[in-house]
Amino acid sequence: MADITAEDLAPVLTVAVGGVDLPDGGELGQTRLEDIGFDSLAILELLDAIKQKWAVVLSADAVDGSTRIAELAGLTNAELRQANAG
Amino acid sequence: MRARALVTGMGVVAPTGIGTERHWAATVTGQTAISENPDYVAAGYRSTLGGAVAGFEPQSCLPPRLVTQTDRWTQFGLAATTEALEDATLDLSRFPAYEVGVITGSSSGGNEFGQREIQRLWNSGLGGVSAYQSIAWFYAATTGQISINFGAKGPSSVLVSEQAAGLDALGQARRALRAGNRVVVSGGVEAPLSPFAHACQQAAGLLSSARDPHACYRPFDAAAAGYVPGEGGAMFVVEREDSWLGRGGAQAHGEILGYAATFDPPTRSGKQPGLARAIELALADAGTQPRQVDVVFADAMGVAELDAAEASAIAKIFGPRGVAVTAPKSMTGRLYAGGSALDVATALLSMRSGIIPPTAGTAEVPAAYQLDLVMGAARQARIDVALVLARGYGGFNSVLVLGNRERKG
Numbered sequence: 001m002a003d004i005t006a007e008d009l010a011p012v013l014t015v016a017v018g019g020v021d022l023p024d025g026g027e028l029g030q031t032r033l034e035d036i037g038f039d040s041l042a043i044l045e046l047l048d049a050i051k052q053k054w055a056v057v058l059s060a061d062a063v064d065g066s067t068r069i070a071e072l073a074g075l076t077n078a079e080l081r082q083a084n085a086g
Numbered sequence: 087m088r089a090r091a092l093v094t095g096m097g098v099v100a101p102t103g104i105g106t107e108r109h110w111a112a113t114v115t116g117q118t119a120i121s122e123n124p125d126y127v128a129a130g131y132r133s134t135l136g137g138a139v140a141g142f143e144p145q146s147c148l149p150p151r152l153v154t155q156t157d158r159w160t161q162f163g164l165a166a167t168t169e170a171l172e173d174a175t176l177d178l179s180r181f182p183a184y185e186v187g188v189i190t191g192s193s194s195g196g197n198e199f200g201q202r203e204i205q206r207l208w209n210s211g212l213g214g215v216s217a218y219q220s221i222a223w224f225y226a227a228t229t230g231q232i233s234i235n236f237g238a239k240g241p242s243s244v245l246v247s248e249q250a251a252g253l254d255a256l257g258q259a260r261r262a263l264r265a266g267n268r269v270v271v272s273g274g275v276e277a278p279l280s281p282f283a284h285a286c287q288q289a290a291g292l293l294s295s296a297r298d299p300h301a302c303y304r305p306f307d308a309a310a311a312g313y314v315p316g317e318g319g320a321m322f323v324v325e326r327e328d329s330w331l332g333r334g335g336a337q338a339h340g341e342i343l344g345y346a347a348t349f350d351p352p353t354r355s356g357k358q359p360g361l362a363r364a365i366e367l368a369l370a371d372a373g374t375q376p377r378q379v380d381v382v383f384a385d386a387m388g389v390a391e392l393d394a395a396e397a398s399a400i401a402k403i404f405g406p407r408g409v410a411v412t413a414p415k416s417m418t419g420r421l422y423a424g425g426s427a428l429d430v431a432t433a434l435l436s437m438r439s440g441i442i443p444p445t446a447g448t449a450e451v452p453a454a455y456q457l458d459l460v461m462g463a464a465r466q467a468r469i470d471v472a473l474v475l476a477r478g479y480g481g482f483n484s485v486l487v488l489g490n491r492e493r494k495g
Contacts, residue, residue, distance in 0.1 A: 019150025037151060044217035051213070 003077045004054070005029075006069045012053055013038075013069070016046040029073070034065030056080055091260040091342040092330050092491070095174025095323035096431050097166035099275065101137035101316050101418040105169060109428075110435045114464045116444040118417045120299040120314050125281060133293035135302050136279050137316025137419030155218045156231060157196030158317075159277035162424070163228035164235065166321035167271055171236070174323040175336065176269070178236050187240035187267050188233045189259045190321075191251025191274030193422035193478075196223035197283035204282075232271055232321075240267050248478030249385065249420060250347065252319065252427030253486045257345035259324040268329040273430075274423035275319030287315055290479065292389055300447060303420075305386030305413040306393045306459055307448040313388040316415075319424020320431035339434040343471070343489040344372025350481035361385075361475065361483045362399035368473070368485035369403075376404045379487075380469045381442050383429040385477045386413035387420075396475070397455035406456035410467060413459075416446040426476035430486060433472040437490040442467050 006029040013036070014020055020036050022028055033043060043065070047058050056079040063072060098105060101119035102112040112119065119137055126134040144153045144161040147168065153161070171178065178186055199222040206214035221227055226244040233242050241262050245254040252274030259272035278287065287293055294312030296302035303314040330338060346367030348360030369376060382404070385396055400411060414432050415425055436442055442465045451459050474486045 017151045018154025041155075041217040041221060048213065048217070 004073050004080070006073050009069055009073055012049045013046065016049050017042045029068065029070030031069050032065065033067050033069070038065060050076060054080060056083065089264045090327040091263050092325050092327055092338040093322050093340050093342065093434060094325045094330050094338050095170040095176060096320060096339060096434065097169025097173060098320045098428065098431050099139055099142065099162045099166045100318040100421070100428055101139055104139065104142060104165070106173070106431065106435070109431070113414050113417060113432060113443045114441055116417065116446050116463065118299055118446050120302060120316070120417070120419055122299065123279065126284060129281065131284065131288060132295045133288055133314070134297065135294070135299055135314045137314060137421070138279060139318045152231070152235070155222060157199035157222050157227065157277060159192070159196055159275055160222070160228040160231050162275040162277060162318055163190065163232060163321060166273065166275060166319065167232050167236065170271065170321045170323050174325070176323055178238060178269070181268060183237055183239040185240055185268040186238040187259070187262050187270045188229045188238050188242040189245070189255045189262065189270055189272045190229045190232070191245045191247070191255035191423035191427065192225040192228060193246065193248045193251055193276055194278050194283060195225045196227055197278055198280040199223055201280050201282040228275065236271065238271060241265070247482040247484065248480065249422050249425050250476040250478035250482035250484035251423035252425065252430065253345065253474060253476045253484040254347060255427070256322070256324065256342060256430065256486055257347065257484070260342050260345060263324065263326045268326050270324045271321060272324050273319060273321035274427035275321070276422040276424035277317045278315055278422060279317050284315065292387070294388065302447065303388050303416050304447045304449070305384065305388045305416050305445055306397060306451050306455055306457055308450045308452050310388050310390050310393055314419040316419025316421045317424070318418070318428065319421050320427040322430070338491050340437055340491060341489040342486065343374060344368045344487035345485065346371055347482070347484040350483065359395050359399070359483070361396060361477060362402050364483040364485045365399060365403045365473070365475070368487050372487035374471055374487055376408070379404065379409055379471050379473050380467060381433070381436065381472050382409050382411045383433050383472065383474045384411050384413045385475045386415060387477065394455065396477070397457050401456040407458040409458065410442055410465065411457055411459050412442050413445040414443045416448065426474065426484070429474045429476070430488065433474055433488050437469045437472060437488070440466055440468055442469070
């Protein structure tokens with residue numbers, strides 16, 4: 001399975017808050033969650049949406065408003081590799 | 087000298103219309119907005135009628151983020167507040183944020199959102215429950231979202247006293263102005279028509295089981311047999327007079343002259359209910375005599391025993407047929423915290439136009455009530471002072487005295 005990218009996360013981000021304006025192209029990965037309006041509750045919703053889509057559980061301690069979307073993709077991929085390895 | 091509290095803006099979301107003018111246009115005609123709810127019929131509920139806000143599309147007036155995170159009740163509050171601020175031509179960003187408060191009334195919080203999440207809990211377990219449930223259901227959610235979205239950081243709260251809460255919120259708003267705040271966004275809205283909320287209301291035994299929308303909720307009628315629930319309400323900009331004058335003093339719908347609240351004694355105590363006392367206290371607070379009141383917007387439960395008690399209180403204060411009484415909520419249903427707030431909006435609109443809207447559905451008022459109830463058609467009248475009554479289930483009594491800015495004397 002190919003690594004999840006920031007673009008793959010875009011629809012999940014939208015579901016979590018019901019609609020969000022995302023930057024295009026290369027800027028997407030560097031965008032911080034707080035820059036697109038994600039507060040603590042929205043992050044919880046996002047983690048649940050990631051779990052629903054990829055069966056991956058990310059710790060709420062590992063993700064906060066300063067987390068960039070590319071980092072979020074990285075965390076998700078790490079969990080996927082670990083799950084596949086196990 | 088105590089600060090004067092003016093109502094400089096208002097917004098309405100009601101079964102009679104979305105927007106103040108639509109609501110008023112329907113109300114003066116006596117046209118009912120109560121209809122059958124097919125879900126209630128399909129579920130076999132005893133009470134199948136309700137006053138629903140038709141055509142409300144939150145996505146057309148709120149950002150997607152807020153639509154996802156809020157209950158229909160809060161969406162009503164945000165929409166009505168938007169209209170109220172535009173009506174007041176008030177840009178809150180120009181005010182010191184800590185001098186603008188938000189005080190709302192609520193009876194049941196986020197019913198629809200909560201029901202949905204309970205269903206998800208049972209169907210999908212803990213993981214299926216939205217994180218937004220934590221902020222969408224509780225009684226202060228509408229206050230909070232208004233505060234956040236309009237940048238109001240002043241004293242903010244919620245009053246929870248069922249139908250009386252809308253008046254209690256406005257009374258508290260006036261206190262906040264007298265304590266030094268310049269503006270308070272206040273009022274009440276409610277969205278109690280979800281199946282779970284309706285089931286709770288049925289359990290109280292006060293809902294009408296009639297099937298005719300034109301004769302299901304008959305306040306003060308000899309055949310009164312319950313009320314019909316409804317959704318919606320009204321929000322207001324309540325502003326200190328000096329603040330309003332400071333920004334040009336253009337429009338003011340009216341003034342909050344007086345407010346009072348009492349609580350009923352236990353049922354078997356032998357003591358009188360507290361509504362008459364609340365009226366006396368509110369009039370005293372307003373420095374107004376009963377003869378100066380031009381119209382009373384009644385609580386109008388539509389339950390014979392409670393109608394009789396209210397009629398008795400009105401007759402005690404104003405004398406037999408001593409004041410015009412009306413209950414336009416007969417066209418919308420009882421909106422709980424939104425209902426008393428909507429009555430305030432309708433009373434202010436009555437002042438503006440010199441028209442008392444009719445009570446719909448009522449055909450025959452018992453002579454023993456000694457009530458001059460406006461029925462059948464609207465009545466023209468100069469209105470300088472209006473009284474709004476509200477009783478909340480469980481014993482709340484609240485009264486608000488409103489004054490026309492153009493009133494004589």
